[in-house]
Amino acid sequence: MTAVTVLAGDAEALGVAGELAADFRKDAAERDAGRRLPHAELERLSASGLLGVTVPAEFGGADVRTETLAEIFRLLASADGSLAQIPQSHFVYVNVLRRQGTHAQQEFFFGEVLRGRRFGNAQSEAGTKHVQDIRTRLARRPDGSYVLDGVKHYSTGALFAHWIPVLARADDDTLHVAYVPSDAPGLTVVDDWDGMGQRTTASGTVRLERVPVPADRVLPHHLTFQGPQLHGAVAQLLHAAIDAGIASGALAEAVEFVRTKSRPWFESGLETAAEDPLLIQRFGELAIRLRAAEALLREAARAVDAARDDLTDDSAAEASIAVATAKVTAAEAAVEIGSALFEVAGTRSALDSLGLHRHWRDARTHTLHDPARWKVQHIGRYVLSGTRPPRHGLL
Numbered sequence: 522m523t524a525v526t527v528l529a530g531d532a533e534a535l536g537v538a539g540e541l542a543a544d545f546r547k548d549a550a551e552r553d554a555g556r557r558l559p560h561a562e563l564e565r566l567s568a569s570g571l572l573g574v575t576v577p578a579e580f581g582g583a584d585v586r587t588e589t590l591a592e593i594f595r596l597l598a599s600a601d602g603s604l605a606q607i608p609q610s611h612f613v614y615v616n617v618l619r620r621q622g623t624h625a626q627q628e629f630f631f632g633e634v635l636r637g638r639r640f641g642n643a644q645s646e647a648g649t650k651h652v653q654d655i656r657t658r659l660a661r662r663p664d665g666s667y668v669l670d671g672v673k674h675y676s677t678g679a680l681f682a683h684w685i686p687v688l689a690r691a692d693d694d695t696l697h698v699a700y701v702p703s704d705a706p707g708l709t710v711v712d713d714w715d716g717m718g719q720r721t722t723a724s725g726t727v728r729l730e731r732v733p734v735p736a737d738r739v740l741p742h743h744l745t746f747q748g749p750q751l752h753g754a755v756a757q758l759l760h761a762a763i764d765a766g767i768a769s770g771a772l773a774e775a776v777e778f779v780r781t782k783s784r785p786w787f788e789s790g791l792e793t794a795a796e797d798p799l800l801i802q803r804f805g806e807l808a809i810r811l812r813a814a815e816a817l818l819r820e821a822a823r824a825v826d827a828a829r830d831d832l833t834d835d836s837a838a839e840a841s842i843a844v845a846t847a848k849v850t851a852a853e854a855a856v857e858i859g860s861a862l863f864e865v866a867g868t869r870s871a872l873d874s875l876g877l878h879r880h881w882r883d884a885r886t887h888t889l890h891d892p893a894r895w896k897v898q899h900i901g902r903y904v905l906s907g908t909r910p911p912r913h914g915l916l
Contacts, residue, residue, distance in 0.1 A: 525637035526570035527581065531589040534574045538593040541569060546600035546770075550876030556720045558712075559604050563681050567637035572608060575615050580631040587755065587829065588822035591762040595818065598766025599773070602883030603721040605763050607678045610642035613756045614686040617698055620752065621740045630700065633684065641682030641703070643673035643727040652891075653913065657729060659689040659697050659739065667739060669699055669707075669732040679703070679710045680723040687729065688742070695743040699734045707732040718879070718886030746912040749837035753914040754825050754844045760890055761821065761844065764851035765814045767887065768858045771880035772811055775862040776804070778877070783867050794867075803865050807858050814847070814854040821847035838909035841916040845896035852893050855884035891915050 528534045545562055552559060566572060571593060576582025590612065598605035618630050634640075649656055657671025669687055679685050685708065687699045701708060711726040745752050783794035791797055824843035828836035859881030863870050870877050899916060902908040910916045 525568050525573075525635065527635055528570040528574055528583050530583050531585045534571060534583060534585050534589055535592060535596075537569050537571055538596045541566065541571070542596040542600040545597065545604055549601040549604070550879060552601070552721050553603065553879045554876050558680070558721050558723055559601075559607070560681065562601075562604055563607065563639065566604075566608065567639060570637075572611055572637065572639060573631075573635045575612055575619075576631045576634055577619065577627075580627060581635055582631065586822070587758065587825040588819060590755075591758050591818055591822040594759050594762035595766040595769065595815070598763040599770040600766075602763065602767040602770070602880070602887065603719045605766060606719055606722045606724075606887065607681060608639070609756070609759045609763065610644075610678050610686070611640040611682075612759060613752075614640045614642065614698065614700075616752060616755050617686070617740060617742060617745070620745050620750070621698075621742060623737075626737060626740065630684075638683040639678065639681060640700075641676060641679035641685045643676045643679055643685050643701075643729070644688035645673060645675040646671070647674040652915075655688055655690055655696065657687065657689040659687075659691045659699055659734070661692055665736045667699065667734040667736065669701065669729045669734055671729045673727040673729070675714075675724050676710070676727045677722045677724040679727050680712055680725065685710075685727065687727075687732075695741065698740045698742045700738045700740075701729075701732060701734060705732050705734075716886050718882030718884070720879075720882075746914065749828075749832050749834045750912060750914075751825055751828055751832070751837060751840060753912070753916045754821075754828070754837070754840045756914070757841075757848050757891075757916060758818075758821055758825060758844045760887070761818055761848040761851045763887060764848070764855040764884065765811075765818050767880055767884045768811050768814060768851065768855040771855070771858045771862050771884070772807055774877055774880065775807075775858070775865050778862075778866040778870055779804075782869060783865075800865055803861065807861055807865075810854045810857060814851040817843075817847040817850050834909060838903065841910045842900055842903050845900055845910070845916055849893045849896050849900075852884075852888040856881070856888055859884040 574585045707730040709728040714724040821843040824840040828840040899910040
């Protein structure tokens with residue numbers, strides 16, 4: 522691995538994210554069309570130091586604000602909705618270490634992160650009763666170590682990871698996270714993701730067959746949800762940032778296409794499509810949708826930062842509701858703008874060779890991650906009766 526930069530703070534992190542996004546944007550359509558996995562791009566991301574920006578200051582990290590982290594993801598997703606998805610779990614499992622890791626575990630793994638090591642994920646399972654029906658088992662051995670058995674799906678980032686955090690149930694059925702090196706015996710990562718969108722995330726299958734895990738690589742994740750927590754809020758905020766970024770990228774492409782390639786409708790009597798008052802109206806509507814999504818994303822990030830400074834049941838609930846609001850809005854904006862791109866740009870924009878459909882495909886695929894309708898339910902209950910949202914990690 523090449524030398525890794527350790528970033529000093531929020532401003533530097535945002536500057537680096539902007540530079541990388543500009544570069545990643547150039548070949549995003551080509552990567553999507555050929556399903557060329559972004560190995561080189563992820564090495565650049567690691568070397569840039571961005572993957573270490575949430576490491577606490579006491580361990581040598583920048584410990585940037587949540588607002589900064591959300592903006593990093595929004596910038597990356599505006600360039601490539603697949604590439605931005607890959608490190609989402611990395612930051613989620615850095616957050617797990619912040620919450621439940623012992624000092625020794627934090628010292629080791631935060632050091633790994635600052636050296637550019639990437640976390641993937643192996644959490645979701647297919648064919649179970651529901652998303653939280655986790656059947657992967659973490660069995661304790663007589664010497665105190667563990668073995669893992671199970672099959673995981675939608676394992677975004679695992680193929681590119683140095684460490685793969687695995688969500689599993691211990692002998693007493695409590696939820697734990699085991700941090701497993703990607704070359705561990707018995708662990709296999711299968712590149713079998715064939716989604717219509719986010720094609721290059723390699724969100725495939727992880728198979729675990731008697732995978733050995735030392736005791737000091739296991740964290741008690743069930744304890745995360747026994748008090749006020751921001752685990753779900755941070756994870757969902759990054760998803761909202763990805764949606765907002767996809768929407769931004771789609772609108773920017775639509776603007777460029779209409780300015781440079783679209784022909785005016787003959788009935789308008791105008792010289793350019795960009796002068797058409799009907800198109801101007803539609804672009805205004807889409808811009809309003811995007812600005813609303815971005816504003817709610819910033820507000821939600823600030824609510825998370827405020828709760829982080831003074832974590833109580835009330836502050837955690839307020840942060841979760843703010844994030845849920847941002848996520849619903851950003852998801853709707855991404856799907857709408859990704860589709861409206863063709864409406865405003867015209868027939869030529871639908872050519873497969875241009876790759877403009879990747880924005881809608883990425884939005885439609887990513888927004889299926891968890892249903893927005895349940896977020897609306899929790900928002901409604903909170904507004905009407907003050908009912909705090911549940912602590913299950915998806916809010």
